[in-house]
Amino acid sequence: MGLDMLYPRIVQNRFVLACLFLILLYILISLGGSFLLPHHPNAQSLAEANRGPSFANWLGTDYLGRDLLARILAGVRVSLIIAFFATLINITVGFLVGSAAGLIGGVVDRFLTGLIDIFWCIPPFLVVVMLTVVLEPGIKNIFIALGAVFWVPTARIIRGEAYQLRNAPFIRLARLQGAGYSRIILLHILPCCFPVLLTTAIFSIPDAILAEAFLSIVGLGVTAPQASLGVLISDGLQSFRVYPWQWFFPVLTLIVLVLCFNLLGDMLHRSFRDRSKGILEYD
């Protein structure tokens, strides 16, 4: 089970291959691209403010004369870092809470399910906004805030999976061999939940990117000189009528990035679903 079985599907589907390639390109460029460009993302030069796209500044400059391309690359990096850690928190907490609830059952299940239900009732963005206000703004606190709300649906899905598995013969055998809950969760339930977790993770990344953009637009995102896609979009929005490219290029970057992750997630979801049908029952 795992990536080796997905490999042929990815290669067969050109469209998905393109998505994967674009995502890798995003990651590579955002990590290394800033070093190749002559412009520092935070270097201001007021004399060159609000220039349109040119040979010197491929995507133009912003209202402080900072190179837009350099800022977009830096912004993608920040957005991806936030999305990665928010997803990591989401998956880890969601899996541990969900599998503990589903496997142990009884009082533990009732308590954790109650907790999930309570979190479910609170609008997630309310929690995120409150947390970012209470904690100091910054990359770290944004992904903590996002992780703190994203784990709830994941925990619910994983609880369902674990609940189905708890009476499976192989869990019974593991118990009768003297395995404790932690061993069963990590060794026997985790690999069975791998498809669900991977799909959830891939779908959670674009969610986090969009959430971060939203936070930056309302002014709760990363702090001033730093760029993120959300900050760039909100800056661009202010001078949208006069200098539309300042808004257009960050938005285009965001759309393509989110679309790639969503398409990839869709493909994963579909291929796991098809495979669970088995070869003989394919329709």
Place this chain on the structure above:
Amino acid sequence: MTKVDGLSISIKNKKGTWSLVRDVSFSLERGRTLAIVGESGSGKSLITSAILGMLNHLEGLEGSVEVCGRDVLKASSRELRTLRRNLIGYIPQNPRESLTPTLKVGSQLVEVIAAKTDRKGRECRLVAESLLSSLGFSGPERILSMYPHQLSGGMCQRVAIAMAVVSRPALVVADEPTSSLDPLTKHKIMEVIKGIQAEQGFGLILVTHDLDLAFSSSDQVAVVYGGRLVETGAAEELLLRPGHPYTSDLVRCFTRSGAEKGGSYYIPGEPLSIYTSFPGCRYFNRCRQRLEICETKEPACVRRDRGRVACWLY
């Protein structure tokens, strides 16, 4: 030495109390085999679950199950884990579903060996290989690198047997170990189990509804009906001179004596539902030798030859 004494299981809820298993007692020496036979719903599986300590949370659990002097029914969950790692082995009913489908056989087996014997990585692998080859696998390394779905039912069962016996337990409970296997594999698996039993000398509890298997591969047989041990005794004795009418009906089904040529013999009627409370012997409605007292009072367990029987005829 395994000793089960006065084991009773009942469940209570708002509507009342139902007694599912009553007064089960037997003892089993190391190296010997006890077969528990009975039809579906007779309580075989409940008795096994109780012996394995899986029903410790039930309120209506009485009696004691001692394995090497330790009471399983009073063990905490931590003690149960140690007991299951060191003293009690378990062989499952449906081997193919009992191995985790997403893990290679090797990593599962190595994991169990590491947990049960305090050995480290490479050593576990070697133990796993030697164990598998002693269970009749010709290429253990190849088996270890396969997933459970790539193995046959019999192969999975042998892997499960390896997991059960790796810590040289005092007692192995086999819950219908051959019911999902074909007849040829069935005998092979029983041979494997008996072979490793001869080598390690554990007591074996064989739960089955396969009378052929029960009589051919065990020393003692315990017949369960309606949640009671209606008769226990040496296997060949029960086969030749069954005491309880139910046992003799079972043996007759098995040997087909008394059936018309080519036909088969079966016991008429159906067992009483567990939801009906009945003061007398629960076999009363199907028994061919019933007496008046059978309807009103449940018989006590009395000695007969070298075994015990619960019937008013004795």
